[in-house]
Amino acid sequence: MTTVRTSGSRFIDSDNRHIILHGISMVCKDKERNYIDDWTPEDFMRLKHWGFNVIRLGIIWDGIEPEPGHYDDQYLEAIRHWIRLADQHDMYVFLDMHQDLYSCLYSDGAPAWATITDGHIYEKTALWSDAYLFDRAVQTAFDHFWNNSPAPDGVGIQDHFIKAWKYTVRYLADEPNLIGYDMINEPFIGSGVQRIVQAMFSEYGELASRLAGGQPPDMEELLAMWHDQDKKMEALSLLESIDSYRQVMEASAIAQGDFERNVLSPFYQKVGDAIRECDPDGILFLETNYFSNMGVPSTITPVLDQDGRQDRQQAYAPHGYDLVTDSDYVHAADNERVSYIFRQHEATRQRLEMPMLIGEWGAYGGSSEAENAALHVQSIFEQLLCGDVFWCYWSPDMDRYSSFKGVCRAYPMAVSGTIIRYAYRHEDDSFRMEWEEDGSLSAPTLIYMPPAQEHTANERSVRLTPAGSGFEWTQLGSYGAALLRIAPSSGSGTRSVTIG
Incomplete structure (x- = not known):
C-alpha cells in the first residue's frame, strides 16, 4: 500500500498519482457484541472486487472507553484486525468516530456515563432520526458534550472524548494503510435545533400559504404533517422547486453558521491537535453539522497547525442525503435537490481549498427502486472529481439490488498526472x-x-x-x-x- 496525502484539491499517493477514493462504510453498532462484527476475509475480498479502495471503519466511543479513563484494548485489537484485513486486500482505511443520537442509551456513540440529560427521558420516534429534531434527552446530551460538562470523575466529557481519540490514534497509527480520522459522525447542534426547526417549518408554512392563497398552517399542524409519512411526502412536493428548497434550508443558516464557527470548528481544532501529537501525517476529515448534509452552506474552518497555518493534511468530508432518506420513499430522492446539495458542498470545498470526499451517501438498503437515484449521484461524483464512501456494507448480497449500479462503477483508482x-x-x-x-x-x-x-x-x-x-x-x-x-x-x- 502507498500513503495517501492531500495536494490542493486532490488526493495523491506516494507515487504522486492523482487518486480517487471510492469506498464503503463498515461499522458495528451493536453494544451486545461490544461493537465487533463477524466480517470475514471473504467480505473484504468481495469489497475489493466490487472496486472499493477505501473503508470508512466505524469506531464507537463506548467501545473504546466503557468506563471513565479506562480503555478497552481488546476492542481496539479487533479494529486493528479489520484494518489489517483491508490492507491484505489493498484497501485504505480511515477511522470514523461514529454516533447516532449521541449515546449508546439511544442508539450508538457515547458511553452511558458520558450521557447527561438533566432528567429528560428519551422517547423513540417512528423515524429514528426525527429524535434529533424533537427529543429533549438527545438534545440535552449534546448540549452537555459541547459545554464539556464534567463526567463522574470530574473530567469534562468532551475532554474524555478527545483523550479517547488520542489513545486510539497512538494505538493504531502505525498501521500502514490507515490514512486518517473522521473526527465525529454527523455532529449535531443540541437544543439549538429548536431554533432551526422553528425557522425551517415557519418558512415552509409561509411558502405553502403563498401558493394556496390562505393563512399559513400553525406549528402544530406542520409537526403533525412531518410525523405522518404519507403527508410528509405530499408536503415535500412543494420543495421540488429549488428556489423553495433553498429558502427553507437557508432559513436555518444563521443558527447553523454560529454553531459551526463557534462550537464545531474549535472542537475540530482540539481533536486535531490531540491527533497530531500521535500522527503528524494522517488526514483529518472534517464533517459539517447535521443539517448541512441537506444543502445548508457550511461555515466550518480548517484545522490550523502549530504555526497558525492551515494543516496540510485535511479533507472536507460532508454527507449528502435527500429529505426522503431513512424512509420507505428513499428511492424517490429528488434529483434537483440532490444536485443542489452537492453544489453547496463543492462551493464549501473551494472555500476551504482542500480535497473533498463525500463521507456518506446512498442508504438505499433493500430498496428495489433506487437505481435512478444512485446513478444520478454517480454522475455528480464524476463531475466533481471527488471521492465518496457509500453507506453502508449491510449484506453480502447488496449487489443484487438495482442501486448497486451507481456504487459498483468504473473509475480511475490512480492516475499518473x-x-x-x-x-x-x-x-x-x-x-x-x-x-x-x-x-x-x-x-x-x-x-x-x-x-x-x-x-x-x-x-x-x-x-x-x-x-x-x-x-x-x-x-x-x-x-x-x-x-x-x-x-x-x-x-x-x-x-x-x-x-x-
Whole structure:
C-alpha cells in the first residue's frame, strides 16, 4: 500500500498519482457484541472486487472507553484486525468516530456515563432520526458534550472524548494503510435545533400559504404533517422547486453558521491537535453539522497547525442525503435537490481549498427502486472529481439490488498526472477519461472496470491516445471485474483512454 496525502484539491499517493477514493462504510453498532462484527476475509475480498479502495471503519466511543479513563484494548485489537484485513486486500482505511443520537442509551456513540440529560427521558420516534429534531434527552446530551460538562470523575466529557481519540490514534497509527480520522459522525447542534426547526417549518408554512392563497398552517399542524409519512411526502412536493428548497434550508443558516464557527470548528481544532501529537501525517476529515448534509452552506474552518497555518493534511468530508432518506420513499430522492446539495458542498470545498470526499451517501438498503437515484449521484461524483464512501456494507448480497449500479462503477483508482474528466456509462459498459500526464512519474495509471454482462475484461476494446508503452488487463478473481494498467508515456501532455 502507498500513503495517501492531500495536494490542493486532490488526493495523491506516494507515487504522486492523482487518486480517487471510492469506498464503503463498515461499522458495528451493536453494544451486545461490544461493537465487533463477524466480517470475514471473504467480505473484504468481495469489497475489493466490487472496486472499493477505501473503508470508512466505524469506531464507537463506548467501545473504546466503557468506563471513565479506562480503555478497552481488546476492542481496539479487533479494529486493528479489520484494518489489517483491508490492507491484505489493498484497501485504505480511515477511522470514523461514529454516533447516532449521541449515546449508546439511544442508539450508538457515547458511553452511558458520558450521557447527561438533566432528567429528560428519551422517547423513540417512528423515524429514528426525527429524535434529533424533537427529543429533549438527545438534545440535552449534546448540549452537555459541547459545554464539556464534567463526567463522574470530574473530567469534562468532551475532554474524555478527545483523550479517547488520542489513545486510539497512538494505538493504531502505525498501521500502514490507515490514512486518517473522521473526527465525529454527523455532529449535531443540541437544543439549538429548536431554533432551526422553528425557522425551517415557519418558512415552509409561509411558502405553502403563498401558493394556496390562505393563512399559513400553525406549528402544530406542520409537526403533525412531518410525523405522518404519507403527508410528509405530499408536503415535500412543494420543495421540488429549488428556489423553495433553498429558502427553507437557508432559513436555518444563521443558527447553523454560529454553531459551526463557534462550537464545531474549535472542537475540530482540539481533536486535531490531540491527533497530531500521535500522527503528524494522517488526514483529518472534517464533517459539517447535521443539517448541512441537506444543502445548508457550511461555515466550518480548517484545522490550523502549530504555526497558525492551515494543516496540510485535511479533507472536507460532508454527507449528502435527500429529505426522503431513512424512509420507505428513499428511492424517490429528488434529483434537483440532490444536485443542489452537492453544489453547496463543492462551493464549501473551494472555500476551504482542500480535497473533498463525500463521507456518506446512498442508504438505499433493500430498496428495489433506487437505481435512478444512485446513478444520478454517480454522475455528480464524476463531475466533481471527488471521492465518496457509500453507506453502508449491510449484506453480502447488496449487489443484487438495482442501486448497486451507481456504487459498483468504473473509475480511475490512480492516475499518473491529474484527472481532467471521466465518465462511465452502464448502458454500454463504456468508460472515457482525459488526464494531464506527468512525465516525471513512473507508476502506471489504474482504472477499475466492474463485471461485464456479456464479455470478459480482455474482450473490451481500449483506445489510448497517445499509445505510449501500452496497457494490460488484470482480472480480479471470479467476480468478472478487472483493472486496466496503462503504462506512462515518455513525456507530459494530455492523454485520453476510451474503453468499450
